[in-house]
Amino acid sequence: MEKEKLLRDIRELLFRENFEIGEPILKSISFDMIARRDxxxxxxxxxxxxxxxxxxxxxxxxxxxxxxxxxxxxxxxxNAMGEIMDDVVYSRHGLPILSFNTFKNFIVNGExxxxxxxxxxxxxxxxGWLLRRVREARGIxxxxxxxxxxxxxxxxxxxxxxxxxxxxxxLRLEDYLGIPLIEPIDILDLRRLKEERYENIEDVDxxxxxxxxxGYDVFLTIKCPFEALSKDERDVFLTSIGKNQKKLKVKxxxxxxxxxxxxxxxxxxxxxxxYEEIDGIPLIERSEIMEIESKEEIRKIVRERSAI
Numbered sequence: 320m321e322k323e324k325l326l327r328d329i330r331e332l333l334f335r336e337n338f339e340i341g342e343p344i345l346k347s348i349s350f351d352m353i354a355r356r357d358x359x360x361x362x363x364x365x366x367x368x369x370x371x372x373x374x375x376x377x378x379x380x381x382x383x384x385x386x387x388x389x390x391x392x393x394x395x396x397x398n399a400m401g402e403i404m405d406d407v408v409y410s411r412h413g414l415p416i417l418s419f420n421t422f423k424n425f426i427v428n429g430e431x432x433x434x435x436x437x438x439x440x441x442x443x444x445x446x447g448w449l450l451r452r453v454r455e456a457r458g459i460x461x462x463x464x465x466x467x468x469x470x471x472x473x474x475x476x477x478x479x480x481x482x483x484x485x486x487x488x489x490l491r492l493e494d495y496l497g498i499p500l501i502e503p504i505d506i507l508d509l510r511r512l513k514e515e516r517y518e519n520i521e522d523v524d525x526x527x528x529x530x531x532x533x534g535y536d537v538f539l540t541i542k543c544p545f546e547a548l549s550k551d552e553r554d555v556f557l558t559s560i561g562k563n564q565k566k567l568k569v570k571x572x573x574x575x576x577x578x579x580x581x582x583x584x585x586x587x588x589x590x591x592x593x594y595e596e597i598d599g600i601p602l603i604e605r606s607e608i609m610e611i612e613s614k615e616e617i618r619k620i621v622r623e624r625s626a627i
Contacts, residue, residue: 321367321396326351328419329365329394336426341580344573348542349379353389355580359507360389369395369409369416375542377412382538385512386548386555387581391415392506394422408435408504415506431503434486442483445492445500451479453496467495526560526588526608534614544573545585551614556621557585561602564589571597584621595624 380391409416468488547558592602601624
């Protein structure tokens, strides 16, 4: 019940703020919804207990974020220590985690959080370049600033090189120097999303091996409503394998939600196709894929069958 209420609150907030929302028809373990407003795309997962975020789920969220140019964000309520704090960014497996109120403040007011939780306490990012410039311009020694901040001279040097600081030390420096040093945390920054892959991708299905052979980068997203992203320099295809004929209609409807929201194309690979498309999603027989020699052939098939 708690998760359902959290999802309802997120959904209502996004609708009020003029986001389009896509939610999977089929169960999705990796994300609960994708939201879009103009060029801002968010991949959202709700968790009552943020400690429940598993590494393989985080990996898929990061794959989706990097390849779809969307920001993956987890919205949660508590961890093993209790309720998570507002205005603080938590992190697990490299993903930002926010309370609902922190997320709401960002969506409604455009305010980025300034504090993040890390082992040992709460920290902030400070503008090390500005700190050094002002210190040197005013002839302030490292030792003098160290006394003000209650840290070592080495710590001040590290702050100037980009190391984070405790809230108390950062506020002391700001108060003494009379300048803003604390920097907001960019929860939308996609540069933090490293390349993620399943090392055994070629062992999963020969379809993916074939797509890779003709020049696609294939990223498995098996806990999503679609099983893979097939990408080249021009396209990103949401890719699915339809092993169960009875579920093809639902699978196609599911893909349709996200192709329309994201402005992407998709296709489903099937053993035997009775139709060339379902609900506007092209069907490609497995035997066809195995005979295709170029990416242009894939584009042509998708283009022609999407238009039927």
